[in-house]
Amino acid sequence: EDHGDRVNAAHARHVEARRLLLLGRLDAAEEALGASGPAAALPPALQAVRGLAEAGIALRRLQAKAAREALAAAANAARRAGIPALIAEIGTAHLLLDAPAGRLITGGTARALSIEEVEALQATQALVVDACRHLVRGGERSISLATRPVLFALARALGEAWPEDVPRGALIARAFGSRLTDESHRARLRVEIGRLRAELQPVARVNATREGFLLVPRPAREVLVLARPEEEGHAAVLALLADGEPWSSSALALALGTSQRGVQRALEALAAAGKIQAYGQGRARRWTTPPMPGLATGLLLTGPWATG
Template sequence: MDSLIAAAARALAAGDPFGALNRIALRSDAPALALRGIAMAQLGDLERARALVRSAARAFGAREAVARARCVVAEAEIALAQRNLGWPARRLDAARATLQARGDPVNAAHARYLEIRHCLLVGRLGEAERLLEGQQPALLPPMLRTVHELAVAGMAMRRLDTGAACTALAQAAQAAGSAGIAALEVEVERAAAALDAPAARLVQKAQAGRLLALGEVEALFASGTLVVDACRHAVRAGDVVVPLTGRPVLFALARLLAEAWPADVSRDALAARVFRAREADESYRARLRVELGRLRRLLRPLAGVRATAQGFVLVPRHQPVAVLARPVETAQGAVDGAVLALLSDGEAWASSALALAVGASQRSVQRALDALAAGGLAQPVGRGRARRWLSQPVPGFTTTLLLPAALPGG
């Protein structure tokens, strides 16, 4: 490795892409192409970065397995930044194994953390935890220690374990300070701000509700209160969770009954809100009885649903009853909250990547995007296959509760 390549690599490691480009911008040999690609990625020109890294991988000879593996890892990182979630996982795993076997444990660990970040992004928390178990952050440089602690904090926040999240973020801030990379310090600060920002809105006894931070949501779940969670479409009390994802009618009935508790809700009101009927004729009343029967069976461990003279009332086994709503109510639909949460990371997403992350059909995601765009919460960039979506952020709110994840306690 010549002196210019070595100096450019040190500049990139310190987060100085311009310093690296000043040394290698006019060179077209394989190491220079790879470093130029990484520099362009740090500057945000991801398409150009991807092309350069691919060119570098082709330029390296068959005997330069380590260099080619590093290019695969760099390309995977660029794909993650582009939110290209259909990336070649087998190629990355093979590259990681090559790096580990050929004496480059740092880049092998970097490849593993890319896999972990991918799992976090699509809500596979169990797999992310399994991958994290084998890592030894104490042996890593400060930059990767920061990435490790951010991953730990991200999982803890998804699971509403704010104590573990605070500990991990404090360690991430210390490691980022040691790394001396400003962008990394900003990323840690953004993650820490999510702990204090409003994450949900509490609705009780027909009140408008107050905003709760993640720690307050965690305390609410631990209190034994019967919570109808409109962020993750579930009903829970303590450790008992009844998921209603994919059952929009049942969840709408549960939410209406919980918002009115301890009062009842008339049959006409339930039919109008759930079935969008002008009045509850006999057919709607029959359908309402069927749906409430299904809801009653599902909620049996937590609550009953009793008929009254006017309508129906929720009879909880645990009191009080609360509804945990989104901090900002968005368009109607089962996936709009998760889509908005994913868009809030500031990256440009394709609708296909959003569908993969949310676990819904691309058409459902497209409907949610259209509704969010109509409400001024998202905007498209580009046309056709190149179209990407960005969010119009709502200042002061975090969307952690809307991200794909296993239900707390589930």
């Protein structure tokens, strides 16, 4: 930019914004995009890339309307740029935006939710057990249990069963993964339920019943459980790989804020299931999702269409 090359400077900022977006630093990503100047002053290709980044930020913030508007602007810019790969990427983003964004579990039944419906849940007065972010939200109060997996497992089990109670044996199986129940398990359950009561006290009570425990929201309202569209043990890793870009295990660990060894175990499990693939060896090893079936990857290379 100091040399007057504003286009390359804007491109560098867009790359940085994408990195920040993948790391979950949405405000910083938005600031990086803003620093590249007004979109109208950029070439169509960069306008499309910027629109994709803006859509990603809006999507992470559960702002469905803003995400769709950004994708529409990106699609228009990509058509003007005439870059097939960019058009295809935006088309894929549209498909992802239209795909189920979550599942709503209430009263023992589940149904798929669109991104707009997930966004609407943010304004509900119901008690929401959010299995996507591992938190419990009641009104304006959110209680994170992201670092308390046992407590969240108990909260989710109680939320899914509401308005019924959950037997002690079922809670032990969900929280501790034990099929057999003895006095030590029951004692541990009492301790963890006590901790859960303390955490949820501002938004709900956990009452003991004859058979187990019952979640009682305060004030009186319904309980909803928001879950991922599919229960996948390594969903966060798959979500990052879904963009089609090759990732190293160290980069994935940095983006997820977890250990590299844990990420490697997840990658190996996903590869064994055929959900991802790897190439390269050692430090050069990269992971990505398989190519789209029935589509020659050469068609996604940047370049003009043959006009015949």
